[in-house]
Amino acid sequence: MKTYIKSLLIAFTLIVSTVVTAQQSDFNQGKRYILEDIQITGNTNFNPGTIITFSRLKIGEEIIIPGEQISNAIKKLWDSNLFSSIDVYLAKTEGDKAYLEINLIDLPELNEATIQGVKKGKIEQLKKDNNLSKGVKVTENLLTTTRNYITNKYKKDGFLNTKVTVSTKEVIDSIEKSRVNMLVYIDKGEKVKIDKIIFNGNEKISDKKLRKAMKNTKQKNPIRILKRSKYIKENFEEDKVSVIDAYKEKGYRDARIISDSIVYRDDKTVTLYVDVEEGEQYKFGKITFVGNSVYSDQQLHSILKINEGSTYNGVELRKRIADDSKPDAVDITNLYQDSGYLFSTINPVEISAEGNVIDMEIRISEGKPAYFNNVSVSGNDKTNDHVVYRELRTKPGGLYRKSDVIRTIRELGQLGFFDAQQLTPNMKNFNTQDGTVDIEYQVVERGSSQIELQGGYGGGGFIGTLGLSFNNFAIKDIFKKEAYKPIPSGDGQSLALRLQASQFFQTYSFSFSEPWLGGKRPVQLSTSLSHTRQFLFDPISRNADRNRRFNITGISVGIAKRLKVPDDYFQLSQAVAFQHYNLKNYNTGLFTFGDGYSNNLSYTVALTRNNTRTDPIYPMGGSSFSISAKLSLPYSLFNDVDYEALKEERDGLDATDADDLERIGEIDQERYNWLEFYKVKFKGDWYTRLVDKLVFKSSIEFGFLGAYNQDRGVIPFERFFLGGDGLGNFALDGREVVQLRGYPNQSLSSQDGGTIYNKFSLELRYPITLGAQAKIYGLTFLEAGSSYDNFRDYNPFALNRSAGAGIRIFMPAFGLLGIDFGYGFDALPGQTVRNGLETHFIIGQQF
Structure with a gap:
């Protein structure tokens, strides 16, 4: 409509309306006048001076009527998109003086836009996409583009029968401005699915294989989940290229699609017909390299990996020269680019195709190193x-x-x-x-600090948690007032504070790490300090008994260095940690002594390799593994304690006798005053990108806790507790809680915990959004694992199995949150019925 009006305008500029005045002024075509005055009339709210200035007509200048100056003025006013009608009149003439009248009608402004026919959650985004905000000028172009945008949007989603009507209604009120309400009604109709995809002319490749080559255009199949059978024209056009590529991979270089058509069966289904011409099959002949001096023919052939006489594969040839789908692919282009030859060009040229044998030259222009x-x-x-x-x-x-x-x-x-x-x-x-x-x-900064503020009921009372994690901290600015925005940040350091408390326990922790100690090399220094107080439950008052307590104080210092051999994805880390366990009148089943202490001085060494890509929240490739050993000093070699005699004495005592039980506590106090143990763990994760952003993750874990001296025995601390969501809150004895969904927390280990465990996991992930403000992805999983008390019982194939699905939400301010629904296929220890469905809430960890 707007284009039509402008066409009329061009014609209009050639004939300017003449109004015969009282003096019956003469009007001669193309006569020169001095512009004496311009009067603005009509229905407009714009200032006359502004309109005259915008038209670029100037009082006192010489003009030709009709002429180019008036034509340009009218065009300028139309281009402003502010008016629905523009008329220019010659009001009168007095000698060589001309008086003009510009009559304008403003375009109406949008008062309110109403969208019907879609869910409420979609309406605001549609308004934003089409700029349907209050006050915008309602032009024919706005109505047309709104209608076309919404129609095409839903057609892309498979609603081929979408119909959109846009209407306006004038608002009558006291405001002088012309305003309208807009009603957009959307009738999406039924989603159109592809009933069948039929190929004609194909003899060498079956319909089934050609349909498989079409990645995004699929016919109806009730057992397919990940790809729907909706028809989207753009996807179909891309998949036609994939069909031809399927032929090229089989040597049919000349294959082409002659025609294609779509037949509507009803409002819900269509049938696609694709007519192909296969041509003849070709083979590779001689392949020679021309222009190469940096690499020999032999080196280039080792990358190309195409032999004379093999079936011609145009797709593979293209990937061997430059694989656009993988930035780090092993191809000839990357071979040159990784040696500095950014300006190199590589072009394959067919020089002969006699007898269906294609001889090729791969012409290389190396250029200068960059x-x-x-x-x-x-x-x-x-x-x-x-x-x-x-x-x-x-x-x-x-x-x-x-x-x-x-x-x-x-x-x-x-x-x-x-x-x-x-x-x-x-x-x-x-x-x-x-x-x-x-x-x-x-780069685009995202929030790197997190806050944990939660409350819940458990352990007989209310539990409150406050945690602050600053992952881009700057400790050097801690005393600078102007640096608090809201905290000193920017130096890449990590600082974490956490407080958790109820009437029965209190936990305080602090940790700090500097990833580049000294600022010159990637050597990470980390330290942590923690203190926990546990009070025994008084069954009479049903409150915490402050005189019966169990305290743990711990400190650790670690250093980690990035290695260069075998490659710089490796990291060697070492840490020294000390925990002091103090019990006062704390008689429970956890320990055999209620008064006393234990000390745990340990050294941990770990070798890790992490080359996951690129997003740590949602890796799409690479792997991560770690192997670690946690060791204490072999105290029994030099402390002159006869642990064999203590063991024999303990075995001879009766745990039901009060005096013997007291002696057992004294013996265990001596056995565990300084903890003696070694712990070995391994964990590996592998990420494989399947299609688009669909990622397959596989994992394996193993852990073993052992003793140097069998008479002294394996310590009751540091043990493995398998099952549940993997959250280790309120773990006082140094235990490691290992996640295995589909079972209750810590239910797959004995009461005292296991000394051995292994676990296997398969997970399929797909993102809903990977935006900066929130990353959300869904997952399905298969898991299996088991915990054992000693090697005599160890059987890596006797596993507790589970499967399920879940969702993860990562927000920079709160970390990782999620929920999993897991089904345990096996019975809990001591039971005979499979465990069944379990719901797990995930806070602050990633699997």
């Missing part, structure tokens, strides 16, 4: 530059390597300070003559 000129980072408003720059693998003056750029993106994502989905390396200022290039890493 070096980085400027390396910069933008977007780090909170994180200090040195924290970002120390993670960069690309340096000014350094040789360009594509693998260094990819690794830099991974390292920046693993920091956790930036949105990993929006990390962007921008290459610019390419200079082929000097062999230089600039690179700028664009």
